[in-house]
Amino acid sequence: MRMLQMLTLSVVYSFLIACEYTPKPQSTKALNDTVVNESHRFDQLSVDPIAHGERLVAVLGCIGCHKPDLTGEDWSDPELGVLWTANLTHSAAEFSNEELAVMITEGKRPDRVLIDMPSFLFTKIHPQDLTALVSYLKSLPVKGNKHPNPTIGPKLAEDIASGEFKNAAQQVDEKLSQSPVDLGEQHSFARFILRATCVECHGMDLDGNAEVLSDAPPRPSLRIIAAYSLEDFKNLMRTGKALGNRDLKMMSGVARWRYSQLTDREIEAIYNYLIKFSHH
Numbered sequence: 001m002r003m004l005q006m007l008t009l010s011v012v013y014s015f016l017i018a019c020e021y022t023p024k025p026q027s028t029k030a031l032n033d034t035v036v037n038e039s040h041r042f043d044q045l046s047v048d049p050i051a052h053g054e055r056l057v058a059v060l061g062c063i064g065c066h067k068p069d070l071t072g073e074d075w076s077d078p079e080l081g082v083l084w085t086a087n088l089t090h091s092a093a094e095f096s097n098e099e100l101a102v103m104i105t106e107g108k109r110p111d112r113v114l115i116d117m118p119s120f121l122f123t124k125i126h127p128q129d130l131t132a133l134v135s136y137l138k139s140l141p142v143k144g145n146k147h148p149n150p151t152i153g154p155k156l157a158e159d160i161a162s163g164e165f166k167n168a169a170q171q172v173d174e175k176l177s178q179s180p181v182d183l184g185e186q187h188s189f190a191r192f193i194l195r196a197t198c199v200e201c202h203g204m205d206l207d208g209n210a211e212v213l214s215d216a217p218p219r220p221s222l223r224i225i226a227a228y229s230l231e232d233f234k235n236l237m238r239t240g241k242a243l244g245n246r247d248l249k250m251m252s253g254v255a256r257w258r259y260s261q262l263t264d265r266e267i268e269a270i271y272n273y274l275i276k277f278s279h280h
């Protein structure tokens with residue numbers, strides 16, 4: 001999944017500078033005050049928060065970047081610098097529940113700002129889904145090595161100087177009020193799911209080629225759904241096979257890893273939203 005990582009890399013780097021000049025980041029009150037919409041939460045297949053959290057780390061793609069066992073991956077690059085996705089089994093042991101929740105939804109560690117962690121996707125997840133995520137992380141036994149902190153390579157230094165690079169907390173601020181188009185209350189559940197997942201690659205407006213994923217294959221506008229029946233779409237989500245039984249370079253794996261764990265209700269809601277979107 002290296003491609004995936006490089007995406008955020010070009011955009012995310014001014015944190016290192018920020019670290020030098022700013023005091024320890026504090027949780028942003030504004031986020032905590034966001035009004036919770038009770039219908040905006042993933043289906044609960046289990047009353048056990050740990051089991052619910054395990055489904056969410058798949059659906060939300062944590063396992064894509066942090067590896068299936070969540071021990072992290074080396075994304076270091078001579079031009080950009082050292083960067084490991086964190087070993088979350090160590091993070092869970094080291095940080096409190098509250099600190100983990102702030103890292104996930106605000107991109108801030110108690111001692112520094114994160115880079116390349118797409119916290120902007122997770123700002124609006126329901127408090128109970130967030131609790132489930134954290135409970136699942138806390139349930140993991142510590143495994144493998146702790147990884148080094150990021151460093152600044154020459155290209156990253158350039159992107160910081162030009163202002164092109166945005167750290168995870170800056171992305172959160174920038175995108176906090178952005179969402180896919182509002183298609184009415186009956187579609188707001190799907191809109192919330194799309195905002196937390198598909199947006200990462202298909203763009204906040206769902207029209208494809210989000211700037212964040214600069215090295216990924218081109219991503220189509222999700223208006224492409226107009227060609228799909230509900231059965232075709234379910235098949236893509238569950239098996240990774242696109243219309244006409246095609247295997248896709250990236251999306252097939254993303255579907256198998258992540259979206260095969262969506263419920264029927266979630267898949268149908270996404271489909272209905274996207275069909276309406278395709279006529280919009």
Ligand code: HEC
Nearest residue numbers: 060061062065084085086091103104113114115116117118
């Ligand atoms: C697109 C890739 C990507 C995805 C998806 C992703 N992360 Fe991360 N995450 C990262 C990277 C890269 C870092 C390291 C950032 C740093 O060190 O500045 C990170 C850091 C973290 C940290 C900080 C840990 C520490 O000890 O510093 C936590 C906690 C975390 N991620 C949790 C999650 C959870 C939970 C999910 C899913 C809801 C998730 N991440 C999804 C890339 C990702």
Ligand code: HEC
Nearest residue numbers: 197198200201217218219220242243248249250251252254
């Ligand atoms: C990690 C990146 C990523 C995420 C997340 C993602 N997609 Fe994709 N998607 C792609 C890419 C890349 C393609 C283009 C095909 C390829 O190269 O894999 C694609 C293609 C598609 C297609 C077109 C299939 C065809 O017929 O060619 C559909 C439909 C689609 N995605 C739906 C979704 C939906 C719905 C979500 C969220 C539930 C989603 N995608 C999330 C990367 C992603």
